[in-house]
Amino acid sequence: MDDYAFATVDEYRIDTGDAASDEERVAAELSRQSAKLRATLGMPRFRSLTGDARELARDLVTDATRKKLVQPACAPMGVEDLTGVSQSSFTANGFQGSFTYQNPSGTAYFDRSTLAALKRLLGRGQRIGTVCPSYGRRP
Numbered sequence: 001m002d003d004y005a006f007a008t009v010d011e012y013r014i015d016t017g018d019a020a021s022d023e024e025r026v027a028a029e030l031s032r033q034s035a036k037l038r039a040t041l042g043m044p045r046f047r048s049l050t051g052d053a054r055e056l057a058r059d060l061v062t063d064a065t066r067k068k069l070v071q072p073a074c075a076p077m078g079v080e081d082l083t084g085v086s087q088s089s090f091t092a093n094g095f096q097g098s099f100t101y102q103n104p105s106g107t108a109y110f111d112r113s114t115l116a117a118l119k120r121l122l123g124r125g126q127r128i129g130t131v132c133p134s135y136g137r138r139p
Helices: 009-016 023-041 051-069 112-121
Strands: 085-090 097-101
Touching: 009 023, 009 051, 023 051, 023 112, 051 112
Parallel strands: none
Antiparallel strands: 085 097
16 A cells, blocks of 8 residues: 555445455555546645545545546346436337446546645635736836
8 A cells, every 4th residue: 555645445435335356456546546636636645634524525535536446237127237328318109218337437536625725724715916007108
């Protein structure tokens, strides 16, 4: 397990309920998602977080890891398994069917609101800029 990961395999299993994923794959993905979060925040590898920031980082990393490792499955109307389908609907007489795929590419991504909260907590969520309009000639 990476000492710089924001979550352990046990924390991942508690947070997500995923007991089926291989421990080595989970550990590797937690490490990758932690590196991605550090890059997003502009944090060096050796910096650690505490308190609320640590909890938000853990939530972001475990959630992104779950999105990468576990595809949602739906069992509509007697069909055994449709991996990746999060919602389905059918009509009877027209034999129409509709499936909605959640994250069909299997890409790991961070929840925007949690990431924004973490950035605000670390003082990185605001940008400051100035506008200096130039009218006419400069002195």
